[in-house]
Amino acid sequence: MKRNAYLEELxxxxxxxxxNELVSAKKELFNLRFQNATNQLSNxxxxxxxxxxxxxIQTIITQKANS
Known part of the structure; x- marks a missing residue:
């Protein structure tokens, strides 16, 4: 259910x-990868x-561009 709510929000x-959401998600991914490489990531x-x-997010952007 959580995923469906997130999709509706998107x-x-x-x-x-x-x-903007895509940029922030990519920044978060970069930070998570950095933390993982330095053994600071617990989850x-x-x-x-x-x-x-x-x-x-990219899928929704593509759908909006095509419609």
């Missing part, structure tokens, strides 16, 4: 809001979650 955002599953969120 679908209701404008193109510019989605771009490594967060990397996978952020990667999937980036893919979801």
């Amino acid at each position: 679908r209701n955002k404008t193109y510019e809001e989605l771009k 490594t599953a967060r990397i996978r979650e952020v990667r999937k969120n980036i893919a979801r």
Whole structure:
């Protein structure tokens, strides 16, 4: 259910809001990877979650561009 709510939230955002969300998600992923490389990351599953969120955001951006 959590994922569906997140998708609905993304679908209701404008193109510019989605771009900003994508940039912040990519920055978060970079920071998580850096923490993982320096053995400071306790929850490594967060990397996978952020990667999937980036893919979801990109999918919504593509859908909005095509419609």
